Structure formats: C-alpha cells, structure tokens
Amino acid sequence: MSLLRIRKPKTRKGKKVLLAREPQLIESARTMLFLDGRKCGGNVKLCMKDLQQLKKPLVKVLNRKNDITPFDDPTSLEFLTMKNDSALFTFGSTSKKRPDNIVLGRVFENEVLDMFELGIKRYQAIAEFKNEKIGTCVKPCLVFNGPKWAQSEELRRLRNLFIDTFQREKVDSIRLQGIEHVISFTVTDDLNILMRSYKILLKKSGQKTPRIELEEIGPSADFSIRRTKIASEDLYKLARKQPKTQNKSKKKNITLDSLGNTKGRVHLGKQQTGSIQTRRVKALRKTPEEKKANRQAKKVALKAAAQEALSS
Amino acid sequence: MDVVKAVLEKHQKELDKYKPISVEKHLECRLDVGTLLITDPNDFDDRQLKENREEYLAALTRDNTQLLVNAIWELSTERVDESIVAKLPEPTTILPRLRKVPGPRPLTKWEKFAKEKGIVKKKKDKKTYDETLDKWVPTYGFKRAEAEKEKEWVMEVPQNVDPNTDMFQKKMDLRNEKVAKNEIQRMKNIVRARKIDMPRSGYLGPEAASSNQLLTALTVAKSSTASVGKFQDKLPKEKEARGLGIKELIPGAKRKASHITDQPEKEANLDLIKSVLNKKPKLDVEKAISMQKRDDRLAREAEAGQQPAKKGSKKGGGKGSRKAVGKKPKGNRGQRAPGKKLQTGRKRR
Numbered sequence: 001m002s003l004l005r006i007r008k009p010k011t012r013k014g015k016k017v018l019l020a021r022e023p024q025l026i027e028s029a030r031t032m033l034f035l036d037g038r039k040c041g042g043n044v045k046l047c048m049k050d051l052q053q054l055k056k057p058l059v060k061v062l063n064r065k066n067d068i069t070p071f072d073d074p075t076s077l078e079f080l081t082m083k084n085d086s087a088l089f090t091f092g093s094t095s096k097k098r099p100d101n102i103v104l105g106r107v108f109e110n111e112v113l114d115m116f117e118l119g120i121k122r123y124q125a126i127a128e129f130k131n132e133k134i135g136t137c138v139k140p141c142l143v144f145n146g147p148k149w150a151q152s153e154e155l156r157r158l159r160n161l162f163i164d165t166f167q168r169e170k171v172d173s174i175r176l177q178g179i180e181h182v183i184s185f186t187v188t189d190d191l192n193i194l195m196r197s198y199k200i201l202l203k204k205s206g207q208k209t210p211r212i213e214l215e216e217i218g219p220s221a222d223f224s225i226r227r228t229k230i231a232s233e234d235l236y237k238l239a240r241k242q243p244k245t246q247n248k249s250k251k252k253n254i255t256l257d258s259l260g261n262t263k264g265r266v267h268l269g270k271q272q273t274g275s276i277q278t279r280r281v282k283a284l285r286k287t288p289e290e291k292k293a294n295r296q297a298k299k300v301a302l303k304a305a306a307q308e309a310l311s312s
Numbered sequence: 313m314d315v316v317k318a319v320l321e322k323h324q325k326e327l328d329k330y331k332p333i334s335v336e337k338h339l340e341c342r343l344d345v346g347t348l349l350i351t352d353p354n355d356f357d358d359r360q361l362k363e364n365r366e367e368y369l370a371a372l373t374r375d376n377t378q379l380l381v382n383a384i385w386e387l388s389t390e391r392v393d394e395s396i397v398a399k400l401p402e403p404t405t406i407l408p409r410l411r412k413v414p415g416p417r418p419l420t421k422w423e424k425f426a427k428e429k430g431i432v433k434k435k436k437d438k439k440t441y442d443e444t445l446d447k448w449v450p451t452y453g454f455k456r457a458e459a460e461k462e463k464e465w466v467m468e469v470p471q472n473v474d475p476n477t478d479m480f481q482k483k484m485d486l487r488n489e490k491v492a493k494n495e496i497q498r499m500k501n502i503v504r505a506r507k508i509d510m511p512r513s514g515y516l517g518p519e520a521a522s523s524n525q526l527l528t529a530l531t532v533a534k535s536s537t538a539s540v541g542k543f544q545d546k547l548p549k550e551k552e553a554r555g556l557g558i559k560e561l562i563p564g565a566k567r568k569a570s571h572i573t574d575q576p577e578k579e580a581n582l583d584l585i586k587s588v589l590n591k592k593p594k595l596d597v598e599k600a601i602s603m604q605k606r607d608d609r610l611a612r613e614a615e616a617g618q619q620p621a622k623k624g625s626k627k628g629g630g631k632g633s634r635k636a637v638g639k640k641p642k643g644n645r646g647q648r649a650p651g652k653k654l655q656t657g658r659k660r661r
Binding site for chain 1: 326327329330331332333346347348349350351352353354355356358361365366369370372373374376377378380381382384385386389390391392395396397398399400403405406407408409410411412413414437440441443448
C-alpha cells in the first residue's frame with residue numbers, strides 16, 4: 001500500500017484547493033473554461049469573446065494556444081478543466097479541414113461527459129449591433145424553437161448543454177424588471193442551429209402582464225453540427241443523479257401577514273428577578289470573614305471531589 | 313345596465329389600443345419556469361423561414377417569450393428593496409453534476425473493528441486530579457505538556473541501560489515514533505477508502521514518481537535482503553531516504569540487528585564476552601541477608617559441636633564436588649574414544 005501517491009497539502013491554501021476538488025453535496029455555479037486551439041482567429045475568436053461576455057463572471061479564460069484535439073485525445077483538456085475547477089469548456093480552433101470550429105462540452109468526474117463540434121457558418125458579433133445593450137449578470141430566458149430538438153438523443157443532449165451553458169446560476173427568485181434578455185435556439189430541418197439573442201422590452205398591455213417586444217442585440221450565429229461525442233446512457237444517468245434533499249425543518253414563530261410583512265415572535269425566557277442589579281447598600285455587602293468562609297468551603301468541596309475522582 | 317355596458321366598452325377600447333398578450337399555438341409549448349426555459353415543438357413556416365428568416369425568427373421568439381413571461385407574471389410576488397420579485401419554482405430540467413454525489417464517509421480500520429466488537433468511545437474528563445502535583449491537570453490540549461513537564465522534571469535511568477542515555481530524549485523519540493505510526497495508519501485509511509490498489513512501495517511509473525519517491529523505492533529495495541541490506545554495495549555519495557514512514561516500509565528495519573555490526577567479527581565477539589564478564593551482579597538485599605544469616609548459623613553450629621558441623625559441611629559441599637567426578641554420562645549417545653581412558657570417576661561395570 002503506497003502512501004506516496006496520496007498527496008498531502010503543504011499549505012493551508014493548497015488544502016482548501018484540494019478540498020474544493022472533492023465531491024460536494026451542493027455544487028457551486030458551473031464555470032466555463034475558454035481554450036484556444038492551434039489556430040484560433042476570425043469568427044471563432046469573436047464568438048468566444050462574446051460567449052465570455054455573456055457568461056461573465058463564471059468564466060476562466062486561457063490565452064495561450066493549445067495543441068489539443070479534443071475528439072482524438074481529450075486528456076490534456078480534462079486536466080485543464082480539473083486544474084481550473086470548471087465544469088464546462090469551449091474550445092475554439094480553425095483549420096483548413098474544419099474552418100471556424102468551436103467545441104462546446106462539459107465534464108463529469110474529470111472526464112468529458114459530452115461535447116459537440118459546431119462549425120460557424122455565419123457570425124455577427126455583439127459589437128456589430130449598434131444599439132443599447134443589457135447589463136451584465138442577467139439571467140436570460142431560453143427559447144428552443146423547432147420540433148427537432150426532442151426528436152434525437154444527440155439534439156436533446158445538445159439542448160441540455162445549451163441550457164447548462166447559458167442559464168447562469170440557479171436562482172429561487174427573480175426581479176420582474178430584470179427579465180431583459182432572451183436567447184433563442186432554432187434547429188432547422190437540415191440540422192443547422194440558429195442562435196439569436198434579443199433584448200426584451202416590456203410594453204404596456206392594459207393588463208398586469210406586460211406585452212413583450214424584442215430588439216436584436218447579438219450575437220447572432222448559424223452553426224452546423226460536425227462531430228459529436230455523447231455520454232453513454234448509464235454515465236449520463238449517473239451524472240444527473242441528484243442528492244437527496246435534506247428535510248428542512250419549518251422555521252418556527254415566523255408569520256406573514258396579509259400585507260406581505262414578515263413578523264417574528266421572540267421568546268425572552270424567564271426573568272431572573274433574584275440576580276437583577278438593584279441599589280447597592282452597605283449593609284448587604286459581604287464582610288471579609290464571610291468571604292473567607294466562602295473560599296474555604298469551596299476549597300474543601302474541591303478536595304472532596306478530587307478524593308472521589310481518585311477512589312472511583 | 314347602461315352603466316355596466318359603458319364601462320365594459322370603455323375597457324375594451326382601452327385594450328384595443330394595446331397589442332394583445334395572448335399567443336395562439338398549434339401544439340402546447342413545454343415550459344420550465346424555474347430555468348426560464350420554453351421549448352416550442354411546433355413546425356416552422358418553411359416559406360417564411362426561407363424568405364425573411366430574421367423577421368420570422370424574431371416573431372417566433374417573441375411569441376414564445378410572451379408565453380414564458382405570462383407564466384412568470386402569474387407567480388407569487390414579493391416586494392424586496394423597492395422592486396417586485398417573483399418566486400421561481402424548482403427547475404424541472406435536470407443538469408448533470410460536476411462530480412458524483414458524495415456518499416457517507418468510509419470507516420477507518422479502527423472504527424470498523426470497534427463497531428464489530430461493540431466498543432464505544434468513552435469520553436474522558438477534561439481535567440483529572442493528579443496526586444503527585446496535588447492539583448487538577450488537563451487531560452489533553454492546552455497546558456497538558458506543561459503539567460507533564462512539571463510532574464516529570466526528573467527521570468530515572470534504569471539499571472540495564474547505559475547510564476549516559478538521555479531519558480528525556482528517549483521519551484521524545486518514542487513519541488515521535490508514535491506520531492509517525494499514526495500518520496502511516498491515517499494514510500492507509502485514505503488509501504483503503506479510495507479503494508486504490510497500490511503496491512506496498514516501489515516503482516510507481518515515470519509519470520507518477522518524484523525523485524523522493526524513487527529514492528524511497530531504492531532504499532526499500534536495497535534493504536530487502538536477508539540481512540536487511542547490510543552488505544549491499546553503495547555508490548559514492550549515495551543518499552538514503554529519510555523521513556516519516558520510511559522505516560515502516562522496510563521490513564525488519566526497526567528490529568535491532570544485533571548480529572550485524574560494522575565492527576570486525578572478532579572484536580564484536582570480544583566485546584560480547586567482556587560485557588558478560590564485566591557484568592556486575594545485581595545486589596539483592598534480601599538474598600544477601602539470608603546468605604549472611606546462613607553463614608552465621610553455620611559458624612555458630614561449628615562452634616557448638618564439631619562432628620555434626622563436619623557432616624553438614626560435607627553435605628553442603630556435595631553439589632560442588634560433583635564437578636570433580638567428571639563428565640555427565642551420555643547414555644550411549646556419546647562417541648567412544650577406545651584408546652582414551654577416563655581419568656576419574658566411578659568404575660562402571
């Protein structure tokens with residue numbers, strides 16, 4: 001049994017890093033790693049830049065070129081995602097055989113779960129749309145158009161991956177005025193994916209619910225699906241296994257009134273009337289004799305306790 | 313009635329001013345409000361998609377977003393910091409995790425054993441009464457070592473060890489050894505928990521092993537001989553692996569190799585003889601007293617009557633005189649030396 005291969009952290013920070021890499025019950029938000037291939041420029045670079053802007057601050061960008069071919073040998077890719085503690089990755093490259101190539105994928109247990117190679121057929125960056133943009137860290141609405149999304153396993157996985165990529169964090173409440181971004185993915189009959197991104201304008205409708213108008217803000221892209229690698233059914237099932245939810249005990253003594261105000265009831269406990277500080281009177285003070293006697297009694301009690309402890 | 317009609321008409325007129333919020337769909341869209349997601353399974357209008365794609369896509373997306381927004385606006389709302397917040401339901405789309413769901417912590421070897429035997433951990437008191445110090449002393453932790461130092465300010469050197477040994481150092485060494493052992497056991501527990509099949513030691517492959525690990529492997533390998541590597545040749549400037557847990561890997565390294573020393577054999581043996589011969593007998597006071605008493609008694613008896621005393625002295629010397637008789641008979645097992653005649657002893661027939 002070798003003890004040599006188990007790495008022991010040398011510093012406190014290192015220990016923290018190693019602990020963060022262990023399985024956790026509740027995982028933090030999924031960050032995306034951005035990697036450049038051997039050659040990465042033009043539309044691919046623009047597309048990656050825009051994706052980074054959409055996903056900020058859940059991104060980790062590596063600027064060097066990497067001699068990686070994800071579909072042939074993903075080991076170094078897996079290593080980099082492990083090292084950067086990211087769940088998703090985007091790998092951009094361009095070559096003669098596969099021009100404007102972008103690989104989207106995710107990892108499970110430090111191994112690639114699924115990845116999709118998308119070829120960029122047409123690209124319009126965010127900067128090309130000259131209009132008012134949305135703020136950062138906005139949770140977008142996601143729209144999937146087309147009957148094809150649910151028809152094949154590959155496209156279902158791709159849809160899941162797109163949701164994973166763009167949904168940002170899981171939230172339990174949302175500000176109604178903060179719904180201002182929608183990304184739509186349309187799959188056409190010839191299996192091209194049209195990605196569009198719009199700003200939502202809330203207009204009056206005469207009712208409580210507003211009327212929606214859209215304004216395109218970019219990025220707008222047409223992708224074609226090239227190579228794909230999807231996880232086996234078993235692995236995918238294992239990866240989606242969720243922890244059992246802990247039964248949350250109901251919080252006591254908190255009520256909500258009809259106006260929407262939360263009210264709490266506080267228990268103060270029994271009042272100790274005996275030890276309340278009252279006026280100091282000289283007659284009630286302890287004399288030195290009394291204090292001494294008190295101390296003696298305490299000492300005797302301690303000795304007795306010691307004797308008892310020894311004898312038992 | 314006229315009033316009601318008028319109000320309704322007015323409302324209708326007001327509504328007509330705005331565009332509608334309702335959307336007609338052939339097939340119902342699947343909504344996941346928790347993730348702000350809508351999937352529209354309806355077929356496209358192919359002609360429109362070809363001719364003016366952008367407008368068509370924008371209109372399609374607008375309709376679907378309107379459906380999603382309608383669903384969101386129906387959720388229960390709350391006012392937080394001057395903004396209206398809608399409470400989202402749990403998302404129905406399950407996304408894969410980054411790592412497996414952690415299971416329960418595997419038991420250590422001791423915990424497993426204790427569970428089998430039903431050993432329950434007893435809680436010790438935080439402080440115990442110390443008789444020699446006549447005060448309460450912490451059982452562990454803060455100021456425990458201080459108390460122990462106070463208690464053991466002097467340590468006796470036992471008679472059977474070298475009088476120059478530092479007993480304090482020895483105690484510290486013993487403690488360090490315990491710590492090292494515990495560390496090894498901890499590591500073993502981790503290995504067991506991860507269910508990794510590993511060699512006990514040795515070469516871990518060129519990618520895995522560091523120079524330190526290689527050195528350890530070398531040291532262990534060299535010491536894997538019958539004589540614990542004592543006679544293995546060394547390279548000039550060769551180092552031995554040192555550190556916690558390395559001695560534990562070497563079989564028999566912790567045993568004292570008494571018969572293997574750096575000294576030449578003859579010298580070592582002479583030392584051994586010297587150590588035996590120079591051994592001072594232990595002074596047993598009671599035995600000494602009893603011997604003295606016996607001598608006194610014999611002397612007294614000798615003075616009282618000479619004859620019985622002589623008998624007694626003869627009897628007393630009986631055991632010692634056997635030496636003069638000769639060798640113990642070997643009961644037909646010894647080798648005969650026909651030419652040699654026994655010099656002394658009883659004549660056997």
